Amino acid sequence: xxxxxxxxxxxxxxxxxxxxxxxxxxxxxxxxxxxxxxxxxxxxxxxxxxxxxxxxxxxxxxxxxxxxxxxxxxxxxxxxxxxxxxxxxxxxxxxxxxxxxxxxxxxxxxxxxxxxxxxxxxxxxxxxxxxxxxxxxxxxxxxxxxxxxxxxxxxxxxxxxxxxxxxxxxxxxxxxxxxxxxxxxxxxxxxxxxxxxxxxxxxxxxxxxxxxxxxxxxxxxx
Numbered sequence: 001x002x003x004x005x006x007x008x009x010x011x012x013x014x015x016x017x018x019x020x021x022x023x024x025x026x027x028x029x030x031x032x033x034x035x036x037x038x039x040x041x042x043x044x045x046x047x048x049x050x051x052x053x054x055x056x057x058x059x060x061x062x063x064x065x066x067x068x069x070x071x072x073x074x075x076x077x078x079x080x081x082x083x084x085x086x087x088x089x090x091x092x093x094x095x096x097x098x099x100x101x102x103x104x105x106x107x108x109x110x111x112x113x114x115x116x117x118x119x120x121x122x123x124x125x126x127x128x129x130x131x132x133x134x135x136x137x138x139x140x141x142x143x144x145x146x147x148x149x150x151x152x153x154x155x156x157x158x159x160x161x162x163x164x165x166x167x168x169x170x171x172x173x174x175x176x177x178x179x180x181x182x183x184x185x186x187x188x189x190x191x192x193x194x195x196x197x198x199x200x201x202x203x204x205x206x207x208x209x210x211x212x213x214x215x216x217x218x219x220x221x222x
Contacts, residue, residue, distance in 0.1 A: 028079070065219055113171045122165075159188075159192045
């Protein structure tokens with residue numbers, strides 16, 4: 001019974017994260033972790049343990065595993081402010097995670113730091129399909145890029161099956177954005193991709209983009 005109650009509590013915590021994120025987080029990070037294809041299974045428990053420790057210090061913390069390349073992970077952190085993240089990054093949990101991954105890594109971890117640009121409460125269900133997209137516009141088009149991604153977020157939250165649609169803006173390169181989406185199913189995500197609002201956004205982006213539209217699909221690491 002205690003185990004069931006603990007699992008239920010964990011599930012409620014995970015489902016409640018986006019609401020808490022929208023209310024009290026001001027700083028956001030995404031860390032891309034890539035291990036060797038044969039070490040994904042060994043890396044998974046390290047990242048699960050890290051998720052538990054990081055969640056104690058963050059407003060919300062998620063570990064996602066890429067669907068088509070399961071040796072790649074995205075660690076999404078929402079923090080009260082930048083000093084809270086910096087204290088965590090210098091602390092024991094992050095150091096332990098990096099040491100344990102050690103030689104499993106195929107590339108150095110890549111952390112992008114952000115301010116929230118378009119963040120709203122959501123409710124993520126079990127088995128959700130996540131999309132994490134890096135959007136890069138050329139510097140002269142930064143303000144137009146901001147307007148475009150903000151409008152996309154507002155419109156996409158109304159699409160069937162959307163559970164979360166947030167946009168973060170990089171602190172050191174404000175013409176770079178990370179779009180974090182959650183959908184009830186892969187089918188819902190696919191339908192969203194051909195909706196008029198999404199197609200219009202992609203058409204707008206074509207005239208201002210600075211790099212390839214980098215969209216990756218994930219599921220929560222179980």
